[in-house]
Amino acid sequence: MPNSKARITAIGSYVPERKLTNYDLEKLVDTNDEWIVQRTGIKERRIVQSDESTSDISYKAVLNLMERYNKSMDDVDMVIVCTMTPDFKTPSVASLVQAKLDIKNAGALDINTACSGFTYGLHVANGLITSGLHKKILVIGADAMSKITDFEDRSTCILFGDGGGAVLVEYDEKQPGFLSANVGSEGEKGKSLYCSNLSHHIFEEEIINTGKLVQNGREVYKWAVTTVPKGIKSVMENASLPLNKVDWFIPHSANLRIIESICEKVDLPIEKTLYSLVNYGNTSAGSIPLSLDMGVLEGNIKNGDKLLLYGFGGGLAHAGMLIEWNLG
């Protein structure tokens, strides 16, 4: 990987106000708080109102960033929104956000790699800036998962929630933040986690077509706890650094049991891990920026820290990276 010339300079986040607790879910499906907490670690999640969409979450996350870091969006030259729940098939969420922020001279594109969206977005932004093509990129990870959640399916509706975060990635040759990365995809396992609205088949196999998320939880679990540890080893090898140099591990907040298993396999203390799932559930592309921002706001993440981010999920695809955190 060529030496990076990019750095994350600011962060913001947003979650909708409406809470959906495990006790609320007990009234919708045959489940209970104890089962959900024991299997996933999740206690509650946030849910958008019917007139709120991913572009609203994205826009509000950027407003939060602007308020806190006094950053102008006028010279942003690319808007990247990572999401699997766009408001429309077209226009893209990125174009909607570009318009809401009145950014005049920027490209706009959505990236859909489900729960690994945000780390893919950062990887692309680093590449665009390091290559010299762009100078200032907004990367947003946001999902309104409640829009595609089947609230009659107790094995999936307990997992997901809505929310997201935004970071600004800017040109910086002197103090670059992107140290190494690893990306991968096992598309042949795509039927373990899908949401269909156009096709009735995946690799010639017939699938359920409800427009809602369908998941084989056990398969996804097994895949995540074998793939992510290998990916983490590649990220650290690519950076030529041992894992004990990592200050914070910020995995996709899918499920606490998955995170614990990954930590055990790579011998990383769970105390060094930040996650947003307890109060927000699995917010797909929103989960890593939400965890990052919680870490910043709670005073855990400090400038100079080395952060290991790892996104994984639908695709089945994954992307991880080691970054040095230096806001401002």
Ligand code: COA
């Ligand atoms: N409440 C109570 N019981 C439930 C339940 C719920 N919400 N969901 C499923 N069950 C039941 C099942 O019906 C099954 O009952 P049975 O033994 O009588 O047939 C039992 O619990 C075990 O089901 P199983 O699906 O094997 O549970 P599990 O231990 O695999 O846990 C998940 C289910 C979804 C929590 C787990 O597979 C998981 O977390 N997978 C990864 C999902 C994920 O993180 N996806 C996103 C990745 S980006």
